[in-house]
Amino acid sequence: MDFFSHFLHGLSVASTGPMLLATFLGVLLGLAIGVLPAMGPPAALAILLPIVVKFDPAVAVAGLAGIYYGAMYGGAVTSILLGIPGESASMMTTLDGYPMAKRGEAGRALGIATFASFAGGFVAIFLFTAVAAPFAEFALRFGPVEMTALMIMTLTFSTSFGGGERSKGFMALGLGLWLGTVGLDLVSGSPRFSFGTFELLEGFEFTVIAIGMYGVGEILSSVNDSTPKVARARYSIRALLPRPSDALKTWKALSVGSIVGFVVGILPGAGATAATIFSYSISKKVSKEPESFGHGAPEGIASPEAANNSASYAAMIPLFTLGIPGSGTTAIMLGGLLMLGLQPGPLLFQEHPDFVWPVIGTFYTGNLMLVFLTIVLTPVLASLVFIRPAYLFPVVLGIVLYGVFSIKYSFFDVAMAIAFGVLGYLFRSFNYPSVPVLLGLVLGPILEQNVRRSLIMSDGDVSIFASSSISVIFLLLSLGLLLLPLLRRVKTRFVPRLA
């Protein structure tokens, strides 16, 4: 089958009942998750993994992806109406969305956000469809040497750009890499760090750690949160419909957001939040009225909203084509794919076209559903933020306990999830990033396997990593990024003296 046949087949499967239902439930839940300030998409995905893996892989991933991009839409609702970003990726939307809402243009602001999210999402899905398959074909050239270098670069980039102190990020990465080594060593067969327990011989269950670090950790660090003290307001559906004049006014910001979001979204570690910051500042620079930004400029909503949706779809390209997650959310999705028995990577498009193309098809149907759901459900979504944590958190904890138990019917796993929840809480308290832990855990074993394969190929000669130009480029980029702070320090200390 050629590209168009695959694409049309994917769209037709995505329009079947179970796929539509999974996409609908995913985006609906994503919208709700995006609104709730204490729950992020990684936490929601991690908590739901044990349930969704019991379904058909395409149905399960359609639902998971729906949560991811749905949350990007949902985050805008509270950013505009309440000035509270539901997601970090909606932070920039607050700058202009909330001032617009305060001057009585909440409906218009939400309309712009909805239209921008749809447009940004659509551009990214279109690019995804066009780029993913050729990208996977190119990646088929990657052997163990190139994969080793690519993973080192991904881990270095994700940790360096993940936010916060870099050294803390690398400590978290070290922990993640170590967690990935626990259990039987595949080559020698000797147990590593199993502490004499039978349960740890198979290693740590990815879902258990993801649920612990994100789901439980996020709840524990939000135990003192209270509902926001803002007045409830009513919003008519008519006011939320986007105006043609706004579409004309914001087309430049929309284009910037869609393209920047897509490019930044593909890069490991950059993520949707970085995409919104970049696109907002570029849109401000190219705008005819840059002074209006921050005071309720429609372009200030359109640009970041297009960017965060575009980035969320783009982030799935390296995940599907290389098996490389660039963020916490995509790392959890990778864990989910592995649990479903699928190995993401260049061969996924060749070996499982019946999975990949229908999932891509659901991106189209999901994006359309989101526009409809956002317009219809905004009044309900806005009231979700008033749910008291005292009612919400015990329910989420209950889902965690049942969900983790249902993986292997083991209370050891439940205890581990709580232990990692406490670790996640400490990480948040002391400003340690959690994403490198998950990336290290999920990529560590694959990296180790590729290092060993490369060394077997070269009979132990490490110069094999310099034998491929792709590998050399990736390794030099990683090294450059690692040495950058050192070079900056040398420059600030010695260059003024020389001058």
Added chain:
Amino acid sequence: MLIGEKLFTLLFAAFGGYVLWQSYIYGFLSSTITGPGFFPGIAGLIILLSAGLTLYPKRKVAPEKPVAERTDLGTAASGRKLEVVRVALIVLLTAIFILACPYTGMVALTPFYLFACFLVLTPDYSLKRLMYGGLTSALFTLVAYSIFVSALGVPVPRGMIFGG
């Protein structure tokens, strides 16, 4: 850098040291390929080096804050204390839940566990709130039973009451 944060980083560093030492015991190399200790050794080294880089710039003790700045800190400290107490209670309740489940049954224990968590988290104990809390706990238990036990067939422990 807070003392707690410094202590946490030091513990992290000690853990990195342990991983490195244990990896040495497993063996870094075996013939032409890496041994079982090679990769965990790298992980330990990354932890140890990064911990050093985190602690080194902050080795100097921060100067005492002026009294005026400390008044706000009092409220923050009491909020933090409450947070730690709540976290500890939730972890304790969950530990009790895990230990008691095989005896009492998972479904039977769930509403009590959820209600206890609600009591820990709720800011006030008015009758209306308590009723809503109880209702939420009971409703969730029913939903969890329908999804996990009836629909997905998860063999949750039935305990002595429903064990038959």
